[in-house]
Amino acid sequence: MSEPSSPASLISTTADPGAEAVAELLGMLAYGELLAFERMASDARLAPDLDRRAVLSEMAAAEITNYQRLAARLAELGAEPQQVMTPYVQPLQAYHNRTEPRDWLEALTKAYVGDSVADDFFREVAAFLADRDRQLVLEVLHDSRYGEFAADEIRTAIAADPKLANRLSIWARRLMGEGLSQAQHVAAARPTLATLIITGAGDQDGVTALLRRLTSAHGARMNAVGLNN
Amino acid sequence: MSEPSSPASLISTTADPGAEAVAELLGMLAYGELLAFERMASDARLAPDLDRRAVLSEMAAAEITNYQRLAARLAELGAEPQQVMTPYVQPLQAYHNRTEPRDWLEALTKAYVGDSVADDFFREVAAFLADRDRQLVLEVLHDSRYGEFAADEIRTAIAADPKLANRLSIWARRLMGEGLSQAQHVAAARPTLATLIITGAGDQDGVTALLRRLTSAHGARMNAVGLNN
Known part of the structure; x- marks a missing residue:
């Protein structure tokens, strides 16, 4: 904890011009972890x-450990987790x-398709x-x-009943469409x-x-479990 | 009070009538932890x-750590967690x-009333x-x-709006009635x-x-947050 700088000034006066952006990114990821927890639990x-x-x-419980690490880092950056997560509540809720x-x-399939694209995105931006x-x-x-657990289950289910591939492929394309739509809202806002x-x-x-x-990795993942893009 | 039995004999002697009962008890508690996790997440x-x-x-994620400890102990006792949890799925699901x-x-209120009675029960039987x-x-x-978190929230809400006490008291009595009904099914089965x-x-x-x-502790807990039994 650096005593002299108030939370607000820590962000605005730091040499790194991206501090606010970093808090926004970690906030999005932190909220994503909370949602992943809730979704997996459900x-x-x-x-x-x-x-x-x-x-x-x-596996759901492990996401909470991740959330706690991100929330701790946000606090260190002088950001209030609740505040930086709030802008993502509406678009992510709409998607779900x-x-x-x-x-x-x-x-x-939703976990396998959606979480993997989101993970790839965060991995790219982490750089x-x-x-x-x-x-x-x-x-x-x-x-x-x-993701890995889901891929195994999907592969096994399609091997047992190949007709499933069509229904789940349509479902996966719908997930991508809805996800991209919300991603555009977030980028604009x-x-x-x-x-x-x-x-x-x-x-x-x-x-x-x-x-x-991102698109190409998504296509490869679809193929890997027997779904078509 | 209880017939003394060493942990060693519980593990090695499958004929020991106590070992089976212990596995049944830990199985009920383990399933309770899984359900508590799901309910709190929801x-x-x-x-x-x-x-x-x-x-x-x-707090929900912490229940999973508890579940894991119980599942590990069940495995040590030679019991399959899934198998010993199964008898409790139907009655607990019916309650929920x-x-x-x-x-x-x-x-x-459900967490405060229901979990506390269940905890008291397990604490008694642990002896x-x-x-x-x-x-x-x-x-x-x-x-x-x-439980503590819930009690604080209920107390604060009733202080802000005393009319809530009546609605939540009726709700709490209904919870106890449904809980006792399922407990009787379990005891019989x-x-x-x-x-x-x-x-x-x-x-x-x-x-x-x-x-x-159990009943008297329940009544005291109801009074402690401003509900009547």
Whole structure:
């Protein structure tokens, strides 16, 4: 805790012009962890047996540890976690309301498709941060084991019933469409954060290349579990 | 009071009638932890702000650590956690389906009233167990901070709006009625567990005295937050 600087001045006077943007980014990630926790805890109820239900609940609990690390870092930066998370409540809630899974496999596909794209995005943006925050973001992302678990379950389900692939592919495309729509709202509403990304990527071409990498990794992931893009 | 049995004999002697009862008890508690986790995670969505939502999510995650300790102990005892939890799924689900909270204060009252009675029950029964399992049960119960948090919130809400006391008192009585009804189903369906309790309490009078202690502590808790029994 640096005594002389008040929380507000810590952010505005630091040599790093991106401090506010960093708080916005960590705030988005922190809220994402809270939501991931809630979603996984809620998905656990759809699990076909108690073993899977327990596994999912344990993975959900791990997200809270991640949330706590991010909230602690935000406090260090002089930011109020609640305040920096608030702008993301509405768009992320809108995404989740429009993509409520109807069963276990839709829930897993949502986690596999949505969380992975979000993780890739944060991993890309982490490269634009100073050492310590980059490290924190990468460690928090690394801790998430839900994607792998979900991929195994989806692959096994499609192997047992190949007709599932079509329904889940349509579902996955809908998830991407709704996700992109909300991402555009966030980018438009958070110019500071958008600037961090454009500056980090170099220019508009850099951003386009970044988006292309996200799309291409998404396509590869879809193929890897037997879904088509 | 209770028939002394060493932890070693519980592990190695499958014929020991006490070992099966202990596994049944720990299985009930383990499933209770999973359900508490899910309920608190779900209650978090009803929280009026992000701070309370995060606090509740963090408390929920702590229940998973408790679950993991109980599951590890069950495995040591040679019991399959999924198997010993299964008998409690239906009655506990029935209780929760019949007592779905409609808002934040109903959710908190449910946690405060229901969890506290359950905790008292497990604390009483822990006294009938051998050292190691008694210690485990007491530690797991001690970790739960939701009750205190809920009590503070209920007290504050009633102080701000005294008319709430009546609605929440009716709600609390309904919770107790539904809880007792399911407890009777469990007792009838699990004679081994029922025997552990009767033997531990000494006789039927001992059980009656135990129930009287639970009821009296419940009444005191109701009064402590401004609810009437």
